[in-house]
Amino acid sequence: MGAMKTTSRASLQEPLLGLTGYVLRRASIATLAEFAERLAPLDLRPVDAALLILLDATPQVTHSEVAATLGLRRPNLVPVVVGLQKRGLLDRKRVDFRSEGLVLTQQGGALLKKVRRIIALHEEQLIERVPPELRPMVLPILMALWGHSA
């Protein structure tokens, strides 16, 4: 114990801490890891949680719509949907002859409740790190950096 830390040189990363892009990425990586850890007990990943929320908000949403909304490529969405379907959390309903809508099952709805509690906790933990007077600016700033119109 009390091992000598040779990694003790101070202010090593100063030149990067002033860069918005760098700090944005580090913040994203750190908070996503925390979120994933909170979701792990439900055997869900962040992408699964996002899909469940999307399905609940927009029943009968199609693969293509989900992929476009979440910024995923269609091929990469397939195993996500298959995985959740195998667990009985979502179901497919044919919309027309070439596309099918995804809907939450009752079981999926039940799990979603737990997911929402975890998300609420996570969001609370995030915002609490920010000084109170800056909190109203968090989402507007992130949306702006994203370049998202709405």
Place this chain on the structure above:
Amino acid sequence: MGAMKTTSRASLQEPLLGLTGYVLRRASIATLAEFAERLAPLDLRPVDAALLILLDATPQVTHSEVAATLGLRRPNLVPVVVGLQKRGLLDRKRVDFRSEGLVLTQQGGALLKKVRRIIALHEEQLIERVPPELRPMVLPILMALWGHSA
């Protein structure tokens, strides 16, 4: 042309756009992709640029220090260093018998100048998306979300 977009359902992702964690991640992904695109003409990735900047700010920095600073695992840093060394951008100088410091070569310093210009442009582009009155809060908010003390 004018193909019917079936992905036209409005406000599909509303439930996610209110989540700090989600928007943080989307913003990070989007801006990192832009940065990578700007760096590509120099045949560098974001991690290469970060390493060059770190080496310039802290000559003789060791592998372990770099890895800890940039949030990388030591094994994953090896090919990064090897790649830049093969291109003559950095060199190794033995510090003691078991660790070696990394230093920029003259060629590395020359390339770093171009990197700095790209970073400046990128940072400018990022901050310009944010309404002027919110700009001073960007870095403090991101640092807070990261949970970074300084």
Place this chain on the structure above:
DNA sequence: TATTGTTATACTCTATAACTATA
């Protein structure tokens, strides 16, 4: 011709275990 869901596949990034050599 264009779109939806899909398969196969490859590439990048990240993670772990374990080795060596030094102390």
Place this chain on the structure above:
DNA sequence: TATAGTTATAGAGTATAACAATA
């Protein structure tokens, strides 16, 4: 024993091309 650098390798996540079915 503990640390620095390394090797090998495995696992995510993400990317493209191309197919069948349908319009």
